[in-house]
Amino acid sequence: MGKMKRILYFRHDKIGDFVLAWPALAMLKRALPEASIEVFVTPVVASLAEACPYVDHIILDTGDDKAIRAQIAERNYDGIVMARSQVRTMFLVRGLGVPYVVAPKLHWYQYCYKHRVNIQMGEGEPVWRKGCRLTERLLRDNDIPIPSLPTQYWDLSAERPKWQAFYQKQADSQLVFVHAGTGGSSGSLPTSHFVSLIRQIHEQTEQPCQFVLTYSGEERKLAEEIHQALADTPVNVALAPPLDKLVDFAKSLVAADMFIAGSTGPLHLAGLHDVPTVGFYAARRSAVHVKWQTLSQAHKRLSFTPPPGRRDGRNMALVDVDLAASKVAAFLNQDQGK
Template sequence: MIKRILVIRNDKIGDFVNTWPALYELKMAQPNASIEVFVAPVLEEFAKICPFVDHVIFDNGDDPAIRQAFASRQYDAVIVSRSQIRTYRLVRQLDIPYKLAPKLNWYQYLYRHRASIEVPKGLGGWRKSCMLVEHFLNDHGIPVPPLPTQYWDLSHERRKWQDHYGQQGEERLIFAHPGTGGSATSISPRDFANLLIQVDRQTDIACKFVLTYSGQEISLAQQMYDLLIAQGINVVMAKPLSNLADFARSLVAADMFMAGSTGPLHIAGLHNIPTVGFYAGRRSAPKVRWQTLTQSDKRLAFTPPIGKKTGRNMALIDFDLASKEIASFLNTQYAWQQAVG
């Protein structure tokens, strides 16, 4: 009988969000087992509110203490979604009957159980963790449950968070998050603000733009805010929240989320709200690999031209085309609702 399963994913926000489908599969397949995760410190509170997680251990960098924490939980299985040699050293001496790692790097051969995580063309990076979990379930003769269309239903909190962001009447809350979580340069505040201005002018719906940010991104958001206010755009700077968990919950208020920073963009996708992502232009197709968990008909993605000299230059995105597509998308999603209302 499987009582406890540990999933190791101690890296960035977007990477952890991309394990939610795999965690869902584990919890639905083994509802009586304790599904537990090992995550980076920034993710501790957020991981605790994941509906498919029963216990969280965060990576404090103290490897002896971490090994002791793992040992005390008496795991029946560990699934290494983020594989490093350090990870192997953390679990190698532990009496865990089943240890599964992806077929990556030379140290994959240190594990008895290994699984391919080569994602089929056209599917997002979230499939990697699912492939590990499905390998685990198949090895134990456990059926793989079907995935849902939405991973986090906080519709009962939507009105509360709409009030938090100052939504009034029929206006739609369009969130925009400056900065980037990847290797590409950020969209400049001027380009991003001009994009929002064009969207506002071309859409038939009443928009209220909400600028979210973290840390030093506040300066980018402030520049955008000043440019938008000067053009008479209905815009607010987001009210600060105390932690990532509350911010993640609050995104249920959004009617669209736009960002080049994949972490908050992925969190928005958990709510199955429309997402607009701005990605580097590479042959590895990051807009596919890093697609959000929002349903495919609710996702838009834009990149600069593919190439070493052009792919990281976000100023080369066709913002005129992007504004038309975003405005059309908003009209399709929401304008008819306003007409009916």
């Protein structure tokens, strides 16, 4: 097979799922810097996909399969990575003559693809490795060396001062973002827990903390409840200024010194910047805190769960918020100024 000049990566689902495709996309771009790395995504992540430094072109999932198939055919792909495999996507590419298509070993329609990969995760393996396995297979089969991955996927350090000014960061403080919403892959930590967590971090940190309550849509109510509960305390806390675009919110997280949430989507956005993340996850057999870990480096990730068990593992009210606060404060104390 000749040199691969154009590759399409399918990842048409939620924000967090697309963010966790960045390692695979980075691998493709590093291995094939002259190639056009393209993605098939949903409209909700379009602006983020356009901003991704590893993506050269996007095809939107408009729902019009006939038009989408025509777009795919027109671009003459050398390779396709079917990171989200469905019957529908199989028919989108079938018969187009794409020289190389790799897909996961899932469901009966896996046999419609010549190149298949077992993406079953091993113990202690994060979900973002699935896309990398598919990408590694494509590279190996085409005699292309597999490159190393970056430690930070989105370097917006030049924009950090601008976004810190946007959040009105004070010179001697640490910006700690707190997102009280919940995603589909994590439980809901009670609002009272977030209030207690913030108060204790404030009391236990040596350098002043400036807390920013972020939210999306109806999550604003949760942020307002927390803000009101802390109104008559010495805690420096404010509601985040509104940002209309997902990509702007994602970029703005470069300002954070820490991002705390029970919602995996915002956590993953923070992880792109290698920001220290604190996640609250249900305790299940699948080790959700490992499965859905952020892209921040390992020493910058903290995670907390309820006591594991069939009954208690999903009860987020049982999270030891005192322990979480002490560990977060200890991290901030040793990491201040970095």
